[in-house]
Amino acid sequence: QVQLQESGPGLVKPSETLSLTCTVSGGSVSSSSYWSWLRQPPGKGLEWIGYIYYSGSTNYNPSLKSRVTISVDTSKNQFSLKLSSVTAADTAVYYCAREGSYGSYYYFMDVWGKGTTVTVSS
Amino acid sequence: DIQMTQSPSSLSASVGDRVTITCRASQSITSYLNWYQQKPGKAPKLLIYVASSLQSGVPSRFSGSGSGTDFTLTISSLQPEDFATYYCQQSYSTPRTFGQGTKVEIK
Numbered sequence: 001q002v003q004l005q006e007s008g009p010g011l012v013k014p015s016e017t018l019s020l021t022c023t024v025s026g027g028s029v030s031s032s033s034y035w036s037w038l039r040q041p042p043g044k045g046l047e048w049i050g051y052i053y054y055s056g057s058t059n060y061n062p063s064l065k066s067r068v069t070i071s072v073d074t075s076k077n078q079f080s081l082k083l084s085s086v087t088a089a090d091t092a093v094y095y096c097a098r099e100g101s102y103g104s105y106y107y108f109m110d111v112w113g114k115g116t117t118v119t120v121s122s
Numbered sequence: 123d124i125q126m127t128q129s130p131s132s133l134s135a136s137v138g139d140r141v142t143i144t145c146r147a148s149q150s151i152t153s154y155l156n157w158y159q160q161k162p163g164k165a166p167k168l169l170i171y172v173a174s175s176l177q178s179g180v181p182s183r184f185s186g187s188g189s190g191t192d193f194t195l196t197i198s199s200l201q202p203e204d205f206a207t208y209y210c211q212q213s214y215s216t217p218r219t220f221g222q223g224t225k226v227e228i229k
Contacts (some may be wrong), residue, residue: 016228036218099213109156
């Protein structure tokens with residue numbers, strides 16, 4: 001079955017760019033799914049960052065839109081997140097997830113990576 | 123953005139209890155409502171989609187109901203492995219939004 005694995009630096013300095021990659025195994029990033037990034041600050045709830053379709057079309061959370069870029073590399077079966085100008089408030093566990101669908105209308109995140117902790121600190 | 127509000131924020135229950143968690147949307151989301159379970163240090167796990175459809179492999183003691191703005195997750199007989207935090211999430215529109223979570227603890 002489809003599995004996702006996040007990778008990237010665990011420590012990022014303030015004002016720099018956070019970069020994470022999610023590798024898809026057991027399936028193809030070119031399938032008819034949306035590939036998502038979410039995050040969870042320590043002790044808090046879940047925040048949706050955005051998603052990408054294999055064609056490259058994206059949708060971002062307006063609260064982060066000015067700083068976020070999500071891209072896909074079909075040749076590597078990966079998708080990636082870049083978050084610029086980070087501050088301590090961006091410290092969180094970052095998850096990648098597949099947003100699958102039922103009947104092409106109802107969407108839900110049915111496959112998740114294990115998550116990776118990113119700390120923003122000098 | 124559609125705001126999702128869960129109640130209660132936490133609850134204490136015993137093994138075998140029937141547990142009900144409520145989720146309210148700030149506007150109608152018809153049946154575009156999903157429920158997730160998260161255990162400490164783990165990724166969320168999909169339990170229920172389209173308000174009442176049980177995800178494959180999820181025990182039948184979990185059930186969901188509701189439509190429009192009001193939804194419920196019910197655990198018919200709480201088991202030791204069910205102690206976790208539960209989140210509702212709407213997929214009616216973007217940005218996708220989650221409730222603040224309900225922590226189910228052992229009494």
